[in-house]
Each structure stands twice: as structure tokens, then as C-alpha cells.
Amino acid sequence: MKKFDPSQTGPLSDVRVLDMSRLVAGNMLSAYLADFGADVIKIEREGRGDDLRNWREAGWDIYWKVYGRNKRSLVLDLKSGDGMDAFKKLVRHSHVLIENFVPGGLEKIGLSPDLLLELNPALVIVRVSGWGQTGPYSHKPGFGTLVEAMSGFAHLNGYPDRPPVLPPLALADMIAGVYGAAGVLTALRVAEKEGRGQVIDLSLFEPIFSVISSEAAKYKVTGEATMRAGNQSTHTAPRNIYACSDSKFVAMSGSMQSMAMKIFDTIGRPELKSDPKFATNDARVINRDELDQLIGAYIGARTQQENLDIFEAAGVTVGPVCSVADLMGHPFVTGREAIVELEDRDLGSLPMHNIVPRLSQTPGGFRRPAPKLGEHTQAILDELKTLGS
Known part of the structure; x- marks a missing residue:
């Protein structure tokens, strides 16, 4: 403390x-x-x-x-x-x-x-x-x-x-x-x-x-206001939150072309790299629902920790979905001291954010x-x- x-x-x-x-x-x-x-x-x-x-x-x-x-x-x-x-x-x-x-x-x-x-x-x-x-x-x-x-x-x-x-x-x-x-x-x-x-x-x-100012520029070019897309992105794919077999979740982003290709290799679907529906970012955005089904099926058959281990070993940008309860004592948070326990005259101590930046x-x-x-x-x-x- x-x-x-x-x-x-x-x-x-x-x-x-x-x-x-x-x-x-x-x-x-x-x-x-x-x-x-x-x-x-x-x-x-x-x-x-x-x-x-x-x-x-x-x-x-x-x-x-x-x-x-x-x-x-x-x-x-x-x-x-x-x-x-x-x-x-x-x-x-x-x-x-x-x-x-x-x-x-x-x-x-x-x-x-x-x-x-x-x-x-x-x-x-x-x-x-x-x-x-x-x-x-x-x-x-x-x-x-x-x-x-x-x-x-x-x-x-x-x-x-x-x-x-x-x-x-x-x-x-x-x-x-x-x-x-x-x-x-x-x-x-x-x-x-x-x-x-x-x-x-x-x-x-x-x-x-x-x-969100880029939305104004986007509207000028397309004539359309972006619609809600849940956890997906309207300008890059894959990007979503996926359910694991233990009712936990992971977040994944393939916003770079090289990362998307790495994801396909990791889920055992290297043929998707040359598939016209998924070979480019523009194509993946158009077909993101189908793409999410493919990735989601792989992730859904494994626990959160299994997915993290597999994708992190492959260098894929993946991370867990955490609640504040998950963050308390999390090795990243404690290692960075992102949360500090400060003395409190009413409660003894109280956790809060550290000095930023x-x-x-x-x-x-x-x-x-x-x-x-x-x-x-x-x-x-x-x-x-x-x-x-």
C-alpha cells in the first residue's frame, strides 16, 4: 500500500x-x-x-x-x-x-x-x-x-x-x-x-x-453515415470479441494485412489467404460475418487460456476480455503498477489508477x-x- x-x-x-x-x-x-x-x-x-x-x-x-x-x-x-x-x-x-x-x-x-x-x-x-x-x-x-x-x-x-x-x-x-x-x-x-x-x-x-471525426470525412466521400457494427469494425477485419468454450471471451484484431494472414495460418486455414473473399482487407470487411464464423468456430472449441496460449505463441494480436475483478492482481496490472493501493482514512486503503502518463x-x-x-x-x-x- x-x-x-x-x-x-x-x-x-x-x-x-x-x-x-x-x-x-x-x-x-x-x-x-x-x-x-x-x-x-x-x-x-x-x-x-x-x-x-x-x-x-x-x-x-x-x-x-x-x-x-x-x-x-x-x-x-x-x-x-x-x-x-x-x-x-x-x-x-x-x-x-x-x-x-x-x-x-x-x-x-x-x-x-x-x-x-x-x-x-x-x-x-x-x-x-x-x-x-x-x-x-x-x-x-x-x-x-x-x-x-x-x-x-x-x-x-x-x-x-x-x-x-x-x-x-x-x-x-x-x-x-x-x-x-x-x-x-x-x-x-x-x-x-x-x-x-x-x-x-x-x-x-x-x-x-x-x-470520431473521421466519420465526417467518410460521410463526405460515401454519402452514408456509418451504422453500428457491434464489436466488428467497418474498416478492418477480422476484429471482434469471440466466445471461448469456458464462457469467457477473447478479443482479436487483424488490422494489418500480415496479421490477418497469420490468423489464417494459426486457425489451420491457410487457403483463406488466397480466397478472393478474404485475401484483402476490403474483401474481408465485406465478408466479415462469414469470416467471424470461421474464426469463432476455432476459438469456441477452446478455453480462453488455450486460445491465448495458441495465438500469442503465433504472434497474433489477441487478449482476454477482463472485468475489473479480473484486473485486480492480474500480472500485467501488477507488473506495470497500473493500479495502486492508496491509504484511505475511511476504508484503510483504496485501489485507483496510477499517475498517467x-x-x-x-x-x-x-x-x-x-x-x-x-x-x-x-x-x-x-x-x-x-x-x-
């Missing part, structure tokens, strides 16, 4: 981040920065705090414990003069501010970007919203669910004879958070070189659309557990007294 070490530093240890956001995208963004040493101060409301605290499992605020790590919690009443004065002083001595009000919300509480940049000309302001700060939908609230539906993702996800499927996690928010972190680091570089801050307009829609010279670290609501209020207010005007 790893213990939190408040003395740890990171490459962003001189960066102070004020996170006014709630729920997922902003917390994902600030979690990335916090993992690499940034002093992330969560600005929270008395008695309620970040809504992510209310996403509970078995009575525990699991989501907050994971994405609130390495942060500090400051309860401020921005409707009071003292609270607003303290906040503005923090702005003057910070580098990044993250918010996810409905567009215009920041202005309504008297904190327009113009005012914030007047207080701190080098400030990087991240404005997270469902649909962006401009455009005909800018006034609408936008949760990730709506974006995942409208972006085209849900239409592509699932099987052709069934309704579209939403992801079982906050995918749009998570992707936006990672994009947001990249945007912040870019903007901080500009502020470092030129002393200029700026506003980052981060919608949830555009990041998730970017990962891994930097060889300036890695991130674990400095503090996710804070209780307002845990650092007094300490931060005391720190403010030591700062200049």
Missing part, C-alpha cells in the same frame, strides 16, 4: 489552480494537474461541496476519493464581501482558474473573464460547458449524456439491430478533461513566455467528436488524499495573509 507524502513535489509544483467546477470534466482536468504537483484548490460551497461527492457506492464517496486526490478544499461564500475579497486575492496569486457554469454564469456572480484578467493578466481561465461559450446552443445546459448522444458516438455504439448505446461511464467528460489539461499546459507556456493569460473555451461536444525525470506523486469538505479552509486563509496585495 502506498502512503501519501505531503513533501513530494512535481513539475507543476509552482502552479496554483483554482477549481470552481463540479462533477467530472473539471475534476478530471484538475486531477491531472494535481497529480503532477499543482496546488489545486477546490472552491466549494458550505454544506454541499462538489456534486461529485454525492456519487456514492456502498455509502462511500468513491468517485470523489479517486478524482479529488492531491487537492485541497476551501469553502468560500462568494456572495459575501469577505468571501469575494479572499477569492479575488487568490486569483491574483494563481495561475489557472477552472469553472463550468452555464455560459454567462461566471459573469452573473461578478467574475467575468475581463475582470479576472484585470486582476491577473497572466491567468489561464478554463470555461467548461456542454456546448461551448459561443453558438446557438451556448445557453443550454449540457451534461455528457446529451453530448455522447448528439456527437454521433451513441449512434456508432452497439449493434445494428438494437438501439444506440451510451457509454457506461462519463466518457465525454473524461475526454474533455484530458484535452483541457493539454490546453492549460499550452496556455501556461504562453503565459510563461509572454506574460499573457487567456480563456480556454472547452466544450464537452468537440473533444468526443474529435475521436509516466515521466522518466519528473514523475507525479501522491501528496494528499481527497479532502473532506472545507478541510483546508483555515490553512488557505492563513496563507492568504502572508501574500501581497
Whole structure:
């Protein structure tokens, strides 16, 4: 079990981040920065705090414990003069501010970007919203669910004879958070070189659309929107999840020509390499259902481990379908330390993802557990007294 070490530093240890956001995208963004040493101060409301605290499992605020790590919690009443004065002083001595009000919300509480940049000309302001700060939908609230539906993702996800499927996690928010972190680091570089801050307009829609953007180009060329294909691919074959004889599954991809040929040899069907229906990728995509039956029959006669042993020995790209239960203690996961067991003051310890990505010279670290609501209020207010005007 790893213990939190408040003395740890990171490459962003001189960066102070004020996170006014709630729920997922902003917390994902600030979690990335916090993992690499940034002093992330969560600005929270008395008695309620970040809504992510209310996403509970078995009575525990699991989501907050994971994405609130390495942060500090400051309860401020921005409707009071003292609270607003303290906040503005923090702005003057910070580098990044993250918010996810409905567009215009920041202005309504008297904190327009113009005012914030007047207080701190080098400030990087991240404005997270469902649909962006401009455009005909800018006034609408936008949760990730709506974006995942409208972006085209849900239409592509699932099987052709069934309704579209939403992801079982906050995918749009998570992707936006990672994009947001990249945007912040870019903007901080500009502020470092030129002393200029700026506003980052981060919608949830555009990041998730970017990962399926080739669909727009494909539509331009073909005039058709791609239909759901289940676990198959519409541009390469074979690619699917196949059932094994022990009710487990393996995933396989033959996205390179040489790999597809290797698969045919491994299943004992070398004649398929010259069969016009399977000799080229274009032909395999057209005949992918028949191809999957051939491969599925071979895999279905063997257990998952037998299939893994056979295909891995042949150099075929194959892997098991795992649940989280399968991953706990999995040799790959433990060997990479992809999951770390961190001390937890409520549960003793709690597994969660390790620092991503891994930097060889300036890695991130674990400095503090996710804070209780307002845990650092007094300490931060005391720190403010030591700062200049």
C-alpha cells in the first residue's frame, strides 16, 4: 500500500489552480494537474461541496476519493464581501482558474473573464460547458449524456439491430478533461513566455467528436453515415470479441494485412489467404460475418487460456476480455503498477489508477488524499495573509 507524502513535489509544483467546477470534466482536468504537483484548490460551497461527492457506492464517496486526490478544499461564500475579497486575492496569486457554469454564469456572480484578467493578466481561465461559450446552443445546459448522444458516438455504439448505446461511464467528460489539461499546459507556456493569460473555451461536444471525426470525412466521400457494427469494425477485419468454450471471451484484431494472414495460418486455414473473399482487407470487411464464423468456430472449441496460449505463441494480436475483478492482481496490472493501493482514512486503503502518463525525470506523486469538505479552509486563509496585495 502506498502512503501519501505531503513533501513530494512535481513539475507543476509552482502552479496554483483554482477549481470552481463540479462533477467530472473539471475534476478530471484538475486531477491531472494535481497529480503532477499543482496546488489545486477546490472552491466549494458550505454544506454541499462538489456534486461529485454525492456519487456514492456502498455509502462511500468513491468517485470523489479517486478524482479529488492531491487537492485541497476551501469553502468560500462568494456572495459575501469577505468571501469575494479572499477569492479575488487568490486569483491574483494563481495561475489557472477552472469553472463550468452555464455560459454567462461566471459573469452573473461578478467574475467575468475581463475582470479576472484585470486582476491577473497572466491567468489561464478554463470555461467548461456542454456546448461551448459561443453558438446557438451556448445557453443550454449540457451534461455528457446529451453530448455522447448528439456527437454521433451513441449512434456508432452497439449493434445494428438494437438501439444506440451510451457509454457506461462519463466518457465525454473524461475526454474533455484530458484535452483541457493539454490546453492549460499550452496556455501556461504562453503565459510563461509572454506574460499573457487567456480563456480556454472547452466544450464537452468537440473533444468526443474529435475521436470520431473521421466519420465526417467518410460521410463526405460515401454519402452514408456509418451504422453500428457491434464489436466488428467497418474498416478492418477480422476484429471482434469471440466466445471461448469456458464462457469467457477473447478479443482479436487483424488490422494489418500480415496479421490477418497469420490468423489464417494459426486457425489451420491457410487457403483463406488466397480466397478472393478474404485475401484483402476490403474483401474481408465485406465478408466479415462469414469470416467471424470461421474464426469463432476455432476459438469456441477452446478455453480462453488455450486460445491465448495458441495465438500469442503465433504472434497474433489477441487478449482476454477482463472485468475489473479480473484486473485486480492480474500480472500485467501488477507488473506495470497500473493500479495502486492508496491509504484511505475511511476504508484503510483504496485501489485507483496510477499517475498517467509516466515521466522518466519528473514523475507525479501522491501528496494528499481527497479532502473532506472545507478541510483546508483555515490553512488557505492563513496563507492568504502572508501574500501581497
